[in-house]
Amino acid sequence: MEYDYDLVVIGGGPAGERGAELAAEFGKRVALVECKADPGGACVHTGTLPSKTLREAALELTGFVQRKLHGLDVRLDKSTAVPRLMSRKDAVRTSEVTRIRRNLTDHKVEILGGSATFVGDHCLEVTSSTGTRRLTTAVALLATGSNPFRPREVPFDDPDVDDSDTILDMDVLPERLTVIGGGVIGCEYASMFAALGSRVTVIEGRAQVLPFLDREVADGLVRAMEAHGVTFHLGRRYTRVGRVGKEIVTTCDDGSEVPADRLLFAAGRSGNTQGLGLERVGLTPDKRGNLAADMNYQTAVPWIYAAGDVVGNPGLASTGMEQARVAMKHAFSTPDLDSIGHLLPYGIYSIPEVSSVGETEGSCQEKKVPYAVGRSFYHDNARGKIIGDTEGFIKLVVERPSGRILGVHLLGERATELVHLGQLAMWYKGTVAELSEMVFNYPTLAEGFKYACYDAMASLSREP
DSSP states (O other): OOOSEEEEEEOOSHHHHHHHHHHHHTTOOEEEEESSSSSSHHHHHTSHHHHHHHHHHHHHHHTHHHHHHHOOOOOOOHHHHHHHHHHHHHHHHHHHHHHHHHHHHHTTOEEEESEEEEEETTEEEEEETTEEEEEEEEEEEEOOOEEEOOOTTSOTTSTTEEOTTGGGGOOSOOSEEEEEOOSHHHHHHHHHHHHTTOEEEEEESSSSSSTTSOHHHHHHHHHHHHHTTEEEEETOOEEEEEEETTEEEEEETTSOEEEESEEEEOSOEEEOOTTSOGGGTTOOOOTTSOOOOOTTOBOSSTTEEEOGGGGOTTOOHHHHHHHHHHHHHHHTTOOSSOSOOSOOOEEEOSSSOEEEEEOOHHHHHHHTOOEEEEEEEGGGSHHHHHHTOOSOEEEEEEETTTOBEEEEEEESTTHHHHHHHHHHHHHTTOBHHHHHTOOOOSSOSTTHHHHHHHHHHHHHHSOO
């Protein structure tokens, strides 16, 4: 059968863009359907880039690093802070949308505005303000992303109750902010607003924030955020959120109440699969709207692939792009580069930053892998002293007795950049002895890897 397109991509976020451009490079006829006014998805408009841009702008506007370095009393003008923060966010977003459109155009990908719905085998309808168009395709890639989870009992109709999308529309900095959820998004926004001068309380039902992290790193982040003014209520679940006069009051399961001027609910996301007509092609999302896919990101319907947030964890832009690459390699039978690297780093843009890849102490204990640990601290590092970061550290988890690096964990300035040095060493099955022989620029934070290696080698020389 002759189809209108070789590939139709639904969703113009990182996974959709990557899948579309790669298929176009294979010489395929590609259309990308985007329901929003501009491509980019949550990554560009409501998630990754806006929140990270706000973080950097907040650090600059508040003189946060300089305060620590010089002991300066830098006071934020709250009347001008929000417009300045938002203008920077909007500038980055506009620039990235321009880049995405240029990239897709350069690859001769046809961009179709509207909402896509499956109507039958290899057949979709795209509905826009100008009408409905039916088209056929050999392959479809679902890259529709996710949206903030909104439980019914939380009054999101109140203007002072936000999710991670609507918090970006704020016009006044709150004096007091409650954050429900101690995951990645919750910790990032909590630390950001604390830097801006808000009194922040985080309510998390689990006993630990970010439980996928190495425990020492997660605890270090909590201590650092507490030092910056964040209050944590761990092991408590909210039972009610409601307005009491001018306040938003959160009631916890222990009976305690947390009043605030504004509340951010940041406890999970759901896949964007509603309205796609998946039932017409035999696909059923799970209760969070996510789709199951195999190692090639092929769904139960062979001609439909899925990548990015819509397939669930880890829900990272970086992995979404790689998933789309693997999906397109499989869909169009290209033999090279048909798998995702096994080392997936996490980057958490809290203040301070956190990044991690590989095994933790806890995972080694569960797997009964003999291990040792090596650490170095920013307060002992010349560059760390220069920039005034006294909280950061590098932690290596290494195999006994070989010294092969199994995990790399960082807390502190530039952690999300530095982690890749350790990741590369892990990729080539490097040992701490080998990494310690590298010559690093001085003074640099990266030099801390050498001293973490020395510490690990000393641990290896001792009996476990």
